[in-house]
Amino acid sequence: MQIKSREQVEGGRERVEVVPESIDDLWHLQYVLEPGDRVAGDTTRRIQRNDEQMRDTGGEREPMWVAIAVEDIEFHKFANRLRVGGEIVACSREDQLGFHHTLNVEERDELSIEKRFKPDQEARLEEAEEATENPDVAIATVEEGAAHVHTVAQYGTEERATISGPTGKGDFARDRSELFDELAAVLDRMDVDAIILAGPGFTKQDALKHFEKNNADLTDLITMVDTSAVGDRGVHEVLKRGAVADVQQETRIxxxxxxxxxxxxxxxxxxxxxxxxxxxxxxxxxxxxxxxxxxxxxxxxxxxxxxxxxxxxxxxxxxxxxxxxxxxxxxxxxxxxxxxxxxxxxxxxxxxxxx
Structure with a gap:
């Protein structure tokens, strides 16, 4: 969740501009909002006159900005949206004041919320914001001679380290423990709640055994996933299989x-x-x-x-x-x-x- 601005307004209320970046953020917002709040954002609407007759707009909805006095909030998990309904109290078209409207809030929609925030609602906003800024899951993909570390935020991934090392093969091979030690050092420095260790073949199992002997504090955080590749392709496979979502859910559970x-x-x-x-x-x-x-x-x-x-x-x-x-x-x-x-x-x- 992005919190773009905060300001005090009349009546002891606070106005917060937010941008939900994930379905989790929309889920959080349903518990932040309550009847009596004022919520504003861009929307579309078929124009309605005071005589309650629909003006012919060719079936198209017209874009406008509205602020509503919230009456009901409904999170549609499978439609990936939050529906916030209420009476229009401010609008870019004055002839729409007083009508009922529903804002369909989706990911990346900017929203203005004006209310008296309760402590648990403040905590929810902070939790959602911190989840975006501080990734809580790392994905380490490992193969012979190479390892890659990515972090996962609520929206997207970022490569944090690429490590190359000995394969442990050949007449003059050096021990693979050098690669595993360097990978462990990178993971140790990261403040994450969970680590997904992935990659093809048995290298990841060997890495885990090395961690169990030398970095026991990491092993409790690790979940292993089989992938056919490492790096960006390996991360894509991990995400596609839903492993990150499973780990994040398990952490809270x-x-x-x-x-x-x-x-x-x-x-x-x-x-x-x-x-x-x-x-x-x-x-x-x-x-x-x-x-x-x-x-x-x-x-x-x-x-x-x-x-x-x-x-x-x-x-x-x-x-x-x-x-x-x-x-x-x-x-x-x-x-x-x-x-x-x-x-x-x-x-x-x-x-x-x-x-």
């Missing part, structure tokens, strides 16, 4: 799974845990929350008109944070989030047990 496993263990033992809005709210007021766990869908629903809780979800989050608790928003897309949903969509790991 692993973090959420650890938290939910700890929660269920504590619940089973009657230890330091709480779940459900009433119990969690009580823990927040006592300052007992070490980590608040809340489901993204539940957070969004409880902020809207269809919320089911008698308690204000933002009050719970705010109180937990003010008293030193961390807040983790779980994705409803992954199994740990589904487990949290079964517990009411909100739970907490506590500093001490509540009586």
């Amino acid at each position: 692993e973090s959420e799974a650890e938290a939910i496993d700890e929660l269920t263990r504590r619940i089973a033992e009657g230890a330091k845990a709480a779940y459900g809005p009433e119990e969690v709210n009580k823990a927040a007021e006592y300052g007992a929350i070490e980590e608040l766990l809340i489901l993204d869908d539940k957070l969004r629903k409880e902020r809207g008109p269809d919320g089911e809780w008698a308690l204000d979800v933002d009050d719970i989050v705010r109180t937990a944070e003010q008293k030193g608790g961390e807040v983790t928003v779980f994705s409803s897309e992954f199994p740990p989030g589904q487990q949290l949903s079964n517990l009411g969509g909100i739970a907490a790991l506590l500093r001490y047990r509540l009586e």
Whole structure:
């Protein structure tokens, strides 16, 4: 996610100009936006007069800029777009004011968002921005005598290193460990969450064995993938097979799974845990929350008109944070989030047990 500008506007609101660069960014935005926000961007629209009769434009939509007061937000995962609907409150054509319009936001569309941002919404924007600026997956492609290292951001790849070394073959061959040591040094310097080790033949397996003996800290990060080539072609094969997306998803799932496993263990033992809005709210007021766990869908629903809780979800989050608790928003897309949903969509790991 690109955040192009930020500025304070009237009424204590903030205006942020963003450019989503991936489907992940659109997914994040659905949890940043809520009814009452003001969202603006370029769009197309069939012109409508005040008498609500459609003017004949030959079936073509006309380009214009609109700002809408948000009423509904819907993420269309398989259409790769975010639909944001509401009443037009500003427009490059004044005769369109007051009509309902839906902005279809896609990758690379510039969007202006004006609202009072809540802490978790700020965190989502920061997470999406950091994911673009700081790649979290490295792809190392290896063959006899050569290795290449690429990083993967949410949008595209970048070559970071090309290494040549001995093949270990021939009468005067030098040990291949020189190549593997240099590759390990490059990977060690990179702050990534996961490494995909790919390439043809058995060289990658030999590299992994070398790392296991000499660079054990790398081995836990490595996933191996077979490819027919190295370098750009090898990276293309890795991406085509969906290996990077799988690793990125597993990284988030692993973090959420650890938290939910700890929660269920504590619940089973009657230890330091709480779940459900009433119990969690009580823990927040006592300052007992070490980590608040809340489901993204539940957070969004409880902020809207269809919320089911008698308690204000933002009050719970705010109180937990003010008293030193961390807040983790779980994705409803992954199994740990589904487990949290079964517990009411909100739970907490506590500093001490509540009586």
